[in-house]
Amino acid sequence: MSIVRQQRFARARVSVRAARQFVGDTLTCWGVRGRWDEMRLCASELAANAVLHGAPPGRDFCVRLVREPGRVLIEVRDTGPGLPVIQCVSSEAAAGRGLWLVREVADDFGVLDEPVGKTAWVAFVE
Template sequence: MRRLDAGQGPGPPCRFSRKALRSVRHSELRVEGWWGGVSVVRQQRFPRARASVRAARQFVGDTLACWGLGERWDDMRLCASELAANAVLHGAPPGRDFSVRLVREPGRVLIEVRDSGPGLPVFRCASPASTTGRGLWLVRTVADECGVSDEAVGKTVWVAFVA
């Protein structure tokens, strides 16, 4: 396996929005994988704050643009927003971060949101007057696949899209 730095590989260097990276303090960006092989991975950590939902959505959009994946771009960003919002509101304990990880594999893109909070997501039946409770239903409808992986500490909620 060969490690790649941003800007290596085919095509022009990948650039991320300065606004997205500036809006998230104490974040890290990790790039690993190989082109033409099995997968490419990008991951970034975000603090437990409402502003991180927008920053996570921007990170996903910038990564997809860098990879040249415009098809279903809105669906992927929507799912990333919903999963990041759930991590902020229900998953990550106060003072802890959550991470967003994108994996590009041949034929599919996987988006994972991991937090260190206890418990697993619950699908709720929202009343017509309710302003919350529809996010996971929306994710389940829009994504090609979705699921949850229980971790030693916390959980990873993931969605996959054919690409």
């Protein structure tokens, strides 16, 4: 049986912190302790991408957590066009490593092209 919790956030930089807090609070409520920091990090990166590149002005984005037997799934959905791309950046670059980091930290990562927008997701095996 799956347990699902989701929350909408405004397209604002402060929402990245709020989304990370929501994920941390939900994981704590569920009793998930392993890899808590990695899950919050991935949620932050996906939320930051939604704020900076995904959600159109005036639109929200949604963070959804699903706890299934043996894994936790974190999804961030926005209604903006285009799909995110994992970049290869130089060691001197100040930005652009977020999705690369997400892919390296999570057990699985993907992006679903939705009829309107997209859903970026990460999965962690418990």
